[in-house]
Amino acid sequence: MKHISLLIPEGESSLSNIEASYKIFTTVNQALAREGKPPLFKIQLVGLSKQTHVTNGLFTIQPGLTIREVKKTDLVIIPAVHGDAEKVVADNRPLAEWIARQYAQGAEIVSLCIGAFILASSGLLKGKNCTTHWLSAAEFSRMFPDVNVAPYKILTDEAGIYTSGGAYSSLNLLLYLVEKFAGRDMAILASKIFEIDIDRHSQSPFIMFRGQKEHEDEPVKKAQEYIEDNFRDKITVNQLAGMLALSRRSLERRFKRATSNTVIEYIQRVKIEAAKKGFETSRKNINEIMYEIGYSDNKAFRGVFKKLTGLSPVDYKNKYAQA
Incomplete structure (x- = not known):
């Protein structure tokens, strides 16, 4: 026993x-x-x-x-x-x-x-x-x-x-x-x-992505806020680094240490969280939500969405959309 x-x-x-x-x-x-x-x-x-x-x-x-x-x-x-x-x-x-x-x-x-x-x-x-x-x-x-x-x-x-x-x-x-x-x-x-x-x-x-802001790296916080306010636009690491007067390598190193995500991962997570909310609260179709969050490639969008949520956009919408 x-x-x-x-x-x-x-x-x-x-x-x-x-x-x-x-x-x-x-x-x-x-x-x-x-x-x-x-x-x-x-x-x-x-x-x-x-x-x-x-x-x-x-x-x-x-x-x-x-x-x-x-x-x-x-x-x-x-x-x-x-x-x-x-x-x-x-x-x-x-x-x-x-x-x-x-x-x-x-x-x-x-x-x-x-x-x-x-x-x-x-x-x-x-x-x-x-x-x-x-x-x-x-x-x-x-x-x-x-x-x-x-x-x-x-x-x-x-x-x-x-x-x-x-x-x-x-x-x-x-x-x-x-x-x-x-x-x-x-x-x-x-x-x-x-x-x-x-x-x-x-x-x-x-999982609801909220961003990791419990750190003291102010330039990284500014980068996070910029991403969250402008995620519909095309944002590059070089663009953020220039905005913050940091080298690309320094920004990537500090960003990963502070948030546990790379810059690209963070951008993806913010976009996908917005997509999830769109599926949950509106009757828009998948392409409409995809374009709203700044994706134009359906295959890329589906791949990132499945990677981060474990479900395809169709399955997520069917599971959580308003009746």
Whole structure:
């Protein structure tokens, strides 16, 4: 039987993450029991203390065990914890150290959504790939520059460490784990019981590009503002560099460091975000939106749109356009 430590960190933990994790693995045990088979999972709530407030103090969860009482476990699940990320990490330092010790003893580790901040603070993600909520990706990269964050992914699996994207994409990671430990048939059954799309692989359709302006490089901010105000026009890197009295090489280097995008990528993202809004809020056809955002090549537009959203313009419009 696989022992699962479902953590209840200090702070405003996600009740939905905690309940979904408990329910899905418990449901697998119940399905096995109906088949006359023994349970696969023993799930216990584990915290720093025996009483933890979640969801801004609205609810209280009483973990059955503290980390001091769990000497060895097989699978550790870290739910999202909302609030100031620096404070969340500081408040849960003993939990992160315990997670690292469990991993050293052979446990596998799971983080759901922004639970990745606690996982990264353990040092276990250094040099590895992970995902988290796309809204928190920039702050995550700032706090943990030695981790390869991929905010477009629904989940990652590397060296016994699993991470999920934002919010309810955690359900896809839980199903992935059910499939790994209990088989495809059981994962499909769970997906049907909980009505979860089992084979969703990307957060890209949900990402809203807001630009990364939490930096102190004023020339780069001016370049970003110029791009956002003039994205319908043809903008070149040389044009921006001349406007800011910088060399092209210097602008590209500083822009990438400040925004995590090249200048060209930033221009593309601003254009595609405008296209997405056009599809969502108007009845204009694809060519009309394409021309409005400054594209004249249908093939190029479709290629960039699919790359950044994971959907073709037609599929995105069909999915999100006004009825």
